Amino acid sequence: xxxxxxxxxxxxxxxxxxxxxxxxxxxxxxxxxxxxxxxxxxxxxxxxxxxxxxxxxxxxxxxxxxxxxxxxxxxxxxxxxxxxxxxxxxxxxxxxxxxxxxxxxxxxxxxxxx
Amino acid sequence: xxxxxxxxxxxxxxxxxxxxxxxxxxxxxxxxxxxxxxxxxxxxxxxxxxxxxxxxxxxxxxxxxxxxxxxxxxxxxxxxxxxxxxxxxxxxxxxxxxxxxxxxxxxxxxxxxx
Numbered sequence: 075x076x077x078x079x080x081x082x083x084x085x086x087x088x089x090x091x092x093x094x095x096x097x098x099x100x101x102x103x104x105x106x107x108x109x110x111x112x113x114x115x116x117x118x119x120x121x122x123x124x125x126x127x128x129x130x131x132x133x134x135x136x137x138x139x140x141x142x143x144x145x146x147x148x149x150x151x152x153x154x155x156x157x158x159x160x161x162x163x164x165x166x167x168x169x170x171x172x173x174x175x176x177x178x179x180x181x182x183x184x185x186x187x188x
Numbered sequence: 189x190x191x192x193x194x195x196x197x198x199x200x201x202x203x204x205x206x207x208x209x210x211x212x213x214x215x216x217x218x219x220x221x222x223x224x225x226x227x228x229x230x231x232x233x234x235x236x237x238x239x240x241x242x243x244x245x246x247x248x249x250x251x252x253x254x255x256x257x258x259x260x261x262x263x264x265x266x267x268x269x270x271x272x273x274x275x276x277x278x279x280x281x282x283x284x285x286x287x288x289x290x291x292x293x294x295x296x297x298x299x300x301x302x
Contacts, residue, residue: 118281
């Protein structure tokens, strides 16, 4: 069975400070991992994905994520937070074999304080 | 490039009534997904189409939910009869194929069942 855990419902960070949104996963075999962001009254937008290769993945809007196989984690990071980064962030996982669909976490609400 | 279109944006119905949602994916996208997002949870896949064929409907409550994509473009999702627990945002997404491709989401339809 596949699952994703986002242990923090809410993350607050001051503008200009680095931010981290945590994600851990459970999947049989090697995973495909994704981050999506959801702004109010808008659909989810793709940020980045890890398929294979370099453990540090760079994505849209200056975000990056680090794949850590031993800790089964895929934390989202940004060196300097902007107020406009305030949104709901979802981590998702898909197994490399078997089911083709994405399993999403419950989401983390990021608030960047001016 | 136009995004994924969904209508209506909001719908309020009474339990036991029926409702239908419409989705128009990005032009040329062969794969279409319907997700259910209950408040406080991540999106959950209901059904996935590849062109006009069903790839995965294992989590679709088939006793009350149905979906079709007759011409391989637009899709409709229907609930009949609705229950209180169907209150959620219904998201449509599309991608160019079934591989490890990012999905593009529409703004969603917020359904309230009273």
